[in-house]
Amino acid sequence: MKAPSLRSFFCAILGMFLVASLAWLGHAGAGEGPNQNLQLTGDVVHLVAAGMWPGGLVPLAIFLGCYLGKNRNSDSLLAARIATRKFSAFSLVAVALLVISGIVNSWCLVGNLHALVATDYGRLLLAKLALFTAMIGIGAWNLFLAKRRLPMVEALAGNESQSAALKIVARNVLIEISLGTLVLIIVGLLGIMPPAIHS
Numbered sequence: 191m192k193a194p195s196l197r198s199f200f201c202a203i204l205g206m207f208l209v210a211s212l213a214w215l216g217h218a219g220a221g222e223g224p225n226q227n228l229q230l231t232g233d234v235v236h237l238v239a240a241g242m243w244p245g246g247l248v249p250l251a252i253f254l255g256c257y258l259g260k261n262r263n264s265d266s267l268l269a270a271r272i273a274t275r276k277f278s279a280f281s282l283v284a285v286a287l288l289v290i291s292g293i294v295n296s297w298c299l300v301g302n303l304h305a306l307v308a309t310d311y312g313r314l315l316l317a318k319l320a321l322f323t324a325m326i327g328i329g330a331w332n333l334f335l336a337k338r339r340l341p342m343v344e345a346l347a348g349n350e351s352q353s354a355a356l357k358i359v360a361r362n363v364l365i366e367i368s369l370g371t372l373v374l375i376i377v378g379l380l381g382i383m384p385p386a387i388h389s
Contacts, residue, residue: 209241210234216381217299225298232294239287242280244325244370247363250277254360258353270356278333285326292319301387311386318376325369328362335359 218226218233250273257270296306296315306312335355 206238206241209237209245212237217385218295228294229298232291232298235287236291236295239284239291243284243288243329244366244373246277246280246284247367247370250274251360251363251367254356254363258356258360267352267356271352274332274356274359278329281329282333285329288322292322299385299387305386309386311380311383314376314380314383315386318373318380321369321373321376325366325373328366328369332359332362 213230213233216233218229253273254270257266257273300306300309300312300315306316335358
């Protein structure tokens with residue numbers, strides 16, 4: 191597979207900045223006080239990481255759909271294997287950033303455990319966390335499949351087995367996209383609600 195072009199790299203960086211700019215449109219941008227910079231930083235990291243994963247799931251699903259079609263061959267299977275393994279490793283970084291920045295954001299917007307369970311904002315955030323945890327579980331399954339059954343190198347033997355594994359990965363990606371859509375709906379609702387820390 192060819193290395194990304196300079197144009198692709200520039201577009202990715204531009205997209206990252208555009209996604210990060212959304213932080214100034216939410217609670218972090220409207221916040222005040224000594225924690226505003228921390229909250230803005232946490233929100234920027236959270237948005238960029240979300241753009242990586244789960245934002246990258248839709249392109250991955252399209253890619254796998256193209257390479258696992260009726261005309262698949264050894265070359266297309268190799269491309270799908272490499273993309274799946276690299277995306278799985280890439281997702282680990284994104285998930286780590288999402289967890290860390292999510293903790294920062296929750297501390298700034300919720301404040302304490304009581305508010306997390308006693309307010310509408312907190313309960314909605316818990317629903318988001320439950321969906322996010324389910325997405326991580328499915329992603330971990332995909333990572334396990336990618337590491338165990340999808341070698342990075344060309345392998346003529348076992349193509350049918352690898353094709354079956356890739357189809358499972360593709361199905362799981364679609365499930366992750368569905369859960370991610372629900373997460374986005376909850377994020378939209380959280381964005382128009384007063385944070386629990388103000389309740």
